[in-house]
Amino acid sequence: MRISFNTKFNQGLNGILDTQRRLLKAQDQMIKQTKILTPADDPSGSAKVLGVGQNLSQLTQFEQNGIAVKNNLGVEETVLTSARTAMDRARLLALSAGNGSYSEAEREAVAGELEGIQQQLLDLMNSRNVEGGFLFSGFQDSVKAFSLDASTGKYVFNGDDGQKSLQVSPGVVLPVNDSGKKVFDSVQVTPQPGAAVISVPGPTSAAVSVANQAQFNNFYRNNYDKLNPTDNTFNVVLTAPSNYEITRGGVALVPPVTGAYTSGAPILFNGLEITISGPAGAGQVDFDLPAPEKTNILNSISELMTALRVPGPTDDAYQSKIAKAIGEIDAASTSVAATRSSIGGRINVLDSINGSNADLEILAKQYQADLAEVDFSKVIADLTKEETALQAVQQTFSSITNTSLFDYIR
Numbered sequence: 297m298r299i300s301f302n303t304k305f306n307q308g309l310n311g312i313l314d315t316q317r318r319l320l321k322a323q324d325q326m327i328k329q330t331k332i333l334t335p336a337d338d339p340s341g342s343a344k345v346l347g348v349g350q351n352l353s354q355l356t357q358f359e360q361n362g363i364a365v366k367n368n369l370g371v372e373e374t375v376l377t378s379a380r381t382a383m384d385r386a387r388l389l390a391l392s393a394g395n396g397s398y399s400e401a402e403r404e405a406v407a408g409e410l411e412g413i414q415q416q417l418l419d420l421m422n423s424r425n426v427e428g429g430f431l432f433s434g435f436q437d438s439v440k441a442f443s444l445d446a447s448t449g450k451y452v453f454n455g456d457d458g459q460k461s462l463q464v465s466p467g468v469v470l471p472v473n474d475s476g477k478k479v480f481d482s483v484q485v486t487p488q489p490g491a492a493v494i495s496v497p498g499p500t501s502a503a504v505s506v507a508n509q510a511q512f513n514n515f516y517r518n519n520y521d522k523l524n525p526t527d528n529t530f531n532v533v534l535t536a537p538s539n540y541e542i543t544r545g546g547v548a549l550v551p552p553v554t555g556a557y558t559s560g561a562p563i564l565f566n567g568l569e570i571t572i573s574g575p576a577g578a579g580q581v582d583f584d585l586p587a588p589e590k591t592n593i594l595n596s597i598s599e600l601m602t603a604l605r606v607p608g609p610t611d612d613a614y615q616s617k618i619a620k621a622i623g624e625i626d627a628a629s630t631s632v633a634a635t636r637s638s639i640g641g642r643i644n645v646l647d648s649i650n651g652s653n654a655d656l657e658i659l660a661k662q663y664q665a666d667l668a669e670v671d672f673s674k675v676i677a678d679l680t681k682e683e684t685a686l687q688a689v690q691q692t693f694s695s696i697t698n699t700s701l702f703d704y705i706r
Contacts, residue, residue, distance in 0.1 A: 371423070
């Protein structure tokens with residue numbers, strides 16, 4: 297059978313092109329270090345490599361989120377540690393100020409140091425996170441968390457109770473911050489009884505004060521009724537000939553609380569000291585348990601400084617204010633300690649998750665390598681083979697294309 301020149305030419309050219317394609321593919325595999333250059337090379341393997349790549353991207357994002365979480369929590373923990381140290385110093389000063397032997401000058405010196413501590417705490421409570429936002433402002437991190445309201449003289453919280461979170465694993469989302477509303481602005485005000493009111497004529501004067509703050513705190517916690525306000529009114533009823541009975545909303549207590557009445561002599565009741573002056577036999581004095589209030593450590597220190605700067609000798613009212621301030625400082629310290637404990641727990645969880653994510657990343661990369669990583673020894677062998685084949689095909693093609701009729705009639 298006769299084969300035309302065009303047929304031989306095309307066959308030779310196709311052989312060169314096919315060999316070049318195989319050579320280029322081997323070169324690409326060597327350069328890109330993967331044996332799957334296109335999905336057509338290995339449809340199943342290509343799909344698996346894509347899935348592994350997406351998994352690795354997710355693990356990388358989790359790693360970045362974990363770094364952000366740890367950095368922010370680290371800043372917050374440092375701030376809270378400093379705040380707790382400042383609160384401890386404020387408590388120590390309050391305790392020393394309770395010493396009745398302090399002179400006005402000594403009390404003023406204590407107030408001056410407390411003023412510095414208050415400013416330090418304000419700065420700490422307005423700390424910024426690693427991104428530059430206010431650490432304790434919740435979602436509103438462009439707003440300063442705490443500021444002084446000039447109209448009331450009180451420090452107020454300006455943020456919200458939002459808590460930002462970041463995902464650090466497929467099933468775990470960790471809070472990045474804590475709102476100042478929860479950490480600093482939810483300090484329970486040390487309860488104080490309402491003013492004594494003479495509701496039934498007879499007594500000429502009446503007063504109620506806290507004699508034992510801890511005892512009254514316990515009584516308040518167990519007896520304040522937010523659903524039935526009348527249960528928060530207590531009555532000291534003077535009865536003939538010279539007795540008294542304490543009732544609650546006009547109803548006798550169980551067991552009954554009674555005693556002998558002496559004008560001007562204190563009546564002790566669950567940490568309270570009730571002093572009534574006037575004739576025996578008739579009359580009634582009422583006092584209330586006020587609704588619970590919340591404040592922040594800055595306002596507690598302000599009240600403490602005000603009490604310290606009142607001129608003259610100290611009295612029971614002064615001691616009551618000192619005890620109130622100490623109670624609120626303790627509550628603030630407890631809140632800070634609880635938040636620090638929560639941060640420590642979150643960091644421990646994050647460290648554990650980071651370890652797991654690192655192991656998963658190693659396994660994913662190994663699987664990805666098994667699926668697509670090039671076998672260099674095989675690729676080098678393929679390159680050598682295809683280069684040799686290309687040279688052979690080119691030589692053959694050259695000899696065929698140079699052949700003519702004149703070669704046979706020489």
